[in-house]
Amino acid sequence: MANKTAPDASRRSERSRRAIFDAALSLVGEVGYDKLTIEGIASRAGVGKQTIYRWWPSKAAVLLDAFTQDVEGYEAGLPDTGDLAADLKFVLRATADEFNDEKWQAPYRALAAAGANDAELSARFVERLLEPGIAVYVNRMRAAQEAGEIGPEVDVRVAAEMVLSPFSQRWLMRTGELTYAYVDTLVDMVLAGLRPRASA
Amino acid sequence: MANKTAPDASRRSERSRRAIFDAALSLVGEVGYDKLTIEGIASRAGVGKQTIYRWWPSKAAVLLDAFTQDVEGYEAGLPDTGDLAADLKFVLRATADEFNDEKWQAPYRALAAAGANDAELSARFVERLLEPGIAVYVNRMRAAQEAGEIGPEVDVRVAAEMVLSPFSQRWLMRTGELTYAYVDTLVDMVLAGLRPRASA
Amino acid sequence: MANKTAPDASRRSERSRRAIFDAALSLVGEVGYDKLTIEGIASRAGVGKQTIYRWWPSKAAVLLDAFTQDVEGYEAGLPDTGDLAADLKFVLRATADEFNDEKWQAPYRALAAAGANDAELSARFVERLLEPGIAVYVNRMRAAQEAGEIGPEVDVRVAAEMVLSPFSQRWLMRTGELTYAYVDTLVDMVLAGLRPRASA
Amino acid sequence: MANKTAPDASRRSERSRRAIFDAALSLVGEVGYDKLTIEGIASRAGVGKQTIYRWWPSKAAVLLDAFTQDVEGYEAGLPDTGDLAADLKFVLRATADEFNDEKWQAPYRALAAAGANDAELSARFVERLLEPGIAVYVNRMRAAQEAGEIGPEVDVRVAAEMVLSPFSQRWLMRTGELTYAYVDTLVDMVLAGLRPRASA
DNA sequence: AGTTAAGCGAGACGGTACGTCCGGTCTTACC
DNA sequence: GGTAAGACCGGACGTACCGTCTCGCTTAACT
Numbered sequence: 116m117a118n119k120t121a122p123d124a125s126r127r128s129e130r131s132r133r134a135i136f137d138a139a140l141s142l143v144g145e146v147g148y149d150k151l152t153i154e155g156i157a158s159r160a161g162v163g164k165q166t167i168y169r170w171w172p173s174k175a176a177v178l179l180d181a182f183t184q185d186v187e188g189y190e191a192g193l194p195d196t197g198d199l200a201a202d203l204k205f206v207l208r209a210t211a212d213e214f215n216d217e218k219w220q221a222p223y224r225a226l227a228a229a230g231a232n233d234a235e236l237s238a239r240f241v242e243r244l245l246e247p248g249i250a251v252y253v254n255r256m257r258a259a260q261e262a263g264e265i266g267p268e269v270d271v272r273v274a275a276e277m278v279l280s281p282f283s284q285r286w287l288m289r290t291g292e293l294t295y296a297y298v299d300t301l302v303d304m305v306l307a308g309l310r311p312r313a314s315a
Numbered sequence: 316m317a318n319k320t321a322p323d324a325s326r327r328s329e330r331s332r333r334a335i336f337d338a339a340l341s342l343v344g345e346v347g348y349d350k351l352t353i354e355g356i357a358s359r360a361g362v363g364k365q366t367i368y369r370w371w372p373s374k375a376a377v378l379l380d381a382f383t384q385d386v387e388g389y390e391a392g393l394p395d396t397g398d399l400a401a402d403l404k405f406v407l408r409a410t411a412d413e414f415n416d417e418k419w420q421a422p423y424r425a426l427a428a429a430g431a432n433d434a435e436l437s438a439r440f441v442e443r444l445l446e447p448g449i450a451v452y453v454n455r456m457r458a459a460q461e462a463g464e465i466g467p468e469v470d471v472r473v474a475a476e477m478v479l480s481p482f483s484q485r486w487l488m489r490t491g492e493l494t495y496a497y498v499d500t501l502v503d504m505v506l507a508g509l510r511p512r513a514s515a
Numbered sequence: 516m517a518n519k520t521a522p523d524a525s526r527r528s529e530r531s532r533r534a535i536f537d538a539a540l541s542l543v544g545e546v547g548y549d550k551l552t553i554e555g556i557a558s559r560a561g562v563g564k565q566t567i568y569r570w571w572p573s574k575a576a577v578l579l580d581a582f583t584q585d586v587e588g589y590e591a592g593l594p595d596t597g598d599l600a601a602d603l604k605f606v607l608r609a610t611a612d613e614f615n616d617e618k619w620q621a622p623y624r625a626l627a628a629a630g631a632n633d634a635e636l637s638a639r640f641v642e643r644l645l646e647p648g649i650a651v652y653v654n655r656m657r658a659a660q661e662a663g664e665i666g667p668e669v670d671v672r673v674a675a676e677m678v679l680s681p682f683s684q685r686w687l688m689r690t691g692e693l694t695y696a697y698v699d700t701l702v703d704m705v706l707a708g709l710r711p712r713a714s715a
Numbered sequence: 716m717a718n719k720t721a722p723d724a725s726r727r728s729e730r731s732r733r734a735i736f737d738a739a740l741s742l743v744g745e746v747g748y749d750k751l752t753i754e755g756i757a758s759r760a761g762v763g764k765q766t767i768y769r770w771w772p773s774k775a776a777v778l779l780d781a782f783t784q785d786v787e788g789y790e791a792g793l794p795d796t797g798d799l800a801a802d803l804k805f806v807l808r809a810t811a812d813e814f815n816d817e818k819w820q821a822p823y824r825a826l827a828a829a830g831a832n833d834a835e836l837s838a839r840f841v842e843r844l845l846e847p848g849i850a851v852y853v854n855r856m857r858a859a860q861e862a863g864e865i866g867p868e869v870d871v872r873v874a875a876e877m878v879l880s881p882f883s884q885r886w887l888m889r890t891g892e893l894t895y896a897y898v899d900t901l902v903d904m905v906l907a908g909l910r911p912r913a914s915a
Numbered sequence: 916a917g918t919t920a921a922g923c924g925a926g927a928c929g930g931t932a933c934g935t936c937c938g939g940t941c942t943t944a945c946c
Numbered sequence: 947g948g949t950a951a952g953a954c955c956g957g958a959c960g961t962a963c964c965g966t967c968t969c970g971c972t973t974a975a976c977t
Contacts, residue, residue: 126948126949131948131949147432149432152938153938154938161950163948163952164940165941166950168938169949225431228427230428230489231425231428231487232348232424237489238489241488246490274504276484277477277481279484280480281473281477281481283480284480284483287431288431288440289441290445290446301473304473304477304508305477307507308507309507323925323926323969331927353958353960354957355958362928362929363929364930364959365962366927366929368961523920523922525975526974528922528973554962554963555963563926564924564965564966565965565967566924625831625832627888628828628831629828630888631825631887631888632748632825637888641889641890670900673904677905680881680882680883681873681876681880681881682880684880684884685880689838689841704869704873704874704877704909708906708907708908709908753933757955757956763954765956766955768934769954
């Protein structure tokens with residue numbers, strides 16, 4: 116795969132890297148993904164085009180790095196108060212706030228869209244942004260399962276997706292608002308089906 | 316909004332319209348959405364570029380029309396055998412087959428992606444492709460609700476999304492295969508939460 | 516040559532013909548010859564494009580007709596006071612005024628230029644505009660020749676061109692002003708060579 | 716005036732410059748000026764369109780540079796045998812040969828025509844092609860004037876134009892052939908008026 | 916007076932070229 | 947050797963006109 120002699124990362128300019136990220140994020144917010152250009156990023160960052168091409172294969176890759184850079188390490192806390200429904204609602208409400216934040220919209224939408232048409236990018240997007248987000252829910256549900264709040268036969272990954280996918284789909288396709296009420300309804304409906312079967 | 320004097324639709328060339336649709340669909344399958352160009356469509360269709368620009372604002376709009384044209388009226392049948400789980404699995408398996416069909420992939424992915432970055436297009440995409448697909452499930456669930464299979468307090472729209480969104484999200488983000496087994500699990504898990512509450 | 520069945524001139528719309536001439540002349544003055552378009556003429560004239568294409572082969576042809584229409588019959592008077600130099604200066608001064616008139620500049624320049632690249636148009640331009648103008652001088656010189664003011668061996672056509680060509684060349688190429696002083700000098704210098712040789 | 720940041724001429728590709736000139740000259744000969752296109756030149760030259768637009772404002776400007784490049788330095792020799800008439804006839808005959816050469820026709824006509832409608836281009840055309848040609852005659856005549864062959868009161872510039880303008884006008888407007896006989900007649904007639912006045 | 920066919924205004928059409936923008940590569944000079 | 951700068955080839959953009967072609971409509975000329 117690596118045909119051209121790989122660049123020497125140790126000599127890389129940190130200043131340029133940061134400037135490129137800043138430029139990419141601010142530009143995608145201003146002009147949208149479609150009108151985001153490598154030349155535009157280079158110009159805004161005060162950087163030569165080649166410096167971008169040397170380190171990234173496409174504007175989507177730049178944006179992905181810029182964006183993950185910005186959000187890395189956010190998945191630290193997931194509360195476990197013992198009340199699964201309450202915990203899920205708490206986290207999902209926070210996520211709703213995030214998704215409703217204008218700053219996130221443009222780059223996140225752009226990456227989701229770019230991923231749809233580019234399998235390789237999609238994989239990295241999923242791995243670095245989507246999966247860590249899902250893992251939070253999966254882990255909390257697994258704990259609940261061990262605590263007996265959720266039936267042992269339940270596939271918690273599918274369960275997590277039952278909460279997260281309707282939520283993110285609504286947002287991505289703009290089919291509805293992400294309100295706290297919606298979030299609560301969604302969590303309640305999903306959990307209703309996960310309770311251990313009446314052992315009687 | 317419409318600033319330029321609108322073209323006279325009654326004089327429109329049906330032959331050109333069809334040729335453009337055919338060209339757009341075949342090209343998007345061959346080269347992918349990003350490399351799909353208006354010039355390419357015009358050339359393949361044997362049509363002047365202006366004829367495309369006269370009737371559509373973007374390649375995404377062309378593709379949406381081409382695609383809906385192609386699939387219109389497909390949502391005729393939704394079985395009601397009295398067994399909700401069986402019916403949903405049946406339809407969702409068919410939908411899985413459709414989504415796994417190469418022919419659908421390119422244009423559908425392209426439209427979903429284009430919609431993410433273009434609210435207006437998104438609205439038309441949702442209205443003409445997404446909603447009719449969802450309606451099938453909502454209607455069947457409403458019937459089940461009236462038959463007492465589903466609790467009366469259930470929001471069937473959210474319930475339908477609990478089935479459909481994880482499914483389409485998997486496909487769009489390529490986070491998993493759309494197998495019959497997955498489909499069955501998903502339906503079962505959702506329905507588990509919808510059953511009427513144990514009578515008091 | 517006449518391949519398409521010729522249009523029936525008897526049914527021709529005089530109103531449209533005039534409107535086209537007016538539009539062509541006013542437009543060439545406003546936007547220049549290069550940006551003069553058939554569509555622009557048609558639109559300004561309130562006329563269908565086909566009506567222009569039916570009667571003229573090119574915008575240059577339209578302009579030529581429009582222009583000659585405008586100036587036809589102007590070559591009526593050529594004075595003969597018996598003093599050749601005075602008469603030539605008188606006419607040439609008037610011509611200078613004409614050439615210095617802004618209204619003439621654009622269409623006349625345009626036609627001269629178009630003629631340079633189009634032999635057929637050139638022929639009509641010469642025949643309908645250039646030659647009649649030259650004839651005035653040739654005729655007056657021939658009269659002078661018969662009166663003995665000019666030597667009998669002189670080719671009056673060439674003599675006329677010796678006056679007119681430097682004059683029009685200056686104007687066309689913008690190599691100098693067309694002043695009365697220049698005109699007078701030119702006439703005097705040419706006539707100096709035409710006088711009958713000292714018979715002695 | 717120079718609004719866009721000017722390109723860096725020191726980095727200019729000499730190879731491209733030459734290729735553009737070759738392409739422009741060969742194409743104008745093949746298809747004529749009206750059908751000469753920037754795209755055509757770029758394609759024939761194996762050059763991006765932008766490379767043309769970066770350095771020239773119009774096809775006429777390209778052609779002018781291409782043409783002057785081709786002919787620069789040709790005005791070296793002007794004979795002075797002591798016989799003015801003979802010398803002028805000699806040079807003008809050579810010029811007639813040149814003007815009758817097909818290779819010259821297209822670009823020269825094109826430039827003359829383009830100049831008629833574009834004052835700025837005209838100025839450069841005159842300065843770089845027309846004036847050097849005229850200067851040859853003016854200089855020779857001035858020498859003759861100093862030698863007493865021409866009257867001291869004669870404006871040699873006007874005299875030169877009396878020879879050259881009828882000549883080039885004939886060619887440009889196609890009103891007559893440029894034969895040796897015509898050339899000789901013209902020179903003789905002009906010189907007849909320039910001789911010093913009978914002393915006394 | 917009624918019929919008919921041509922000219923007409925309008926403008927959609929298949930094309931070509933415009934002049935601009937940007938992609939990705941390459942070169943130059945600097946650090 | 948990475949970098950800022952930017953010229954280069956290529957190719958698509960969206961626009962403007964070309965010249966051709968219908969489409970109804972007017973409007974003369976010929977039954």
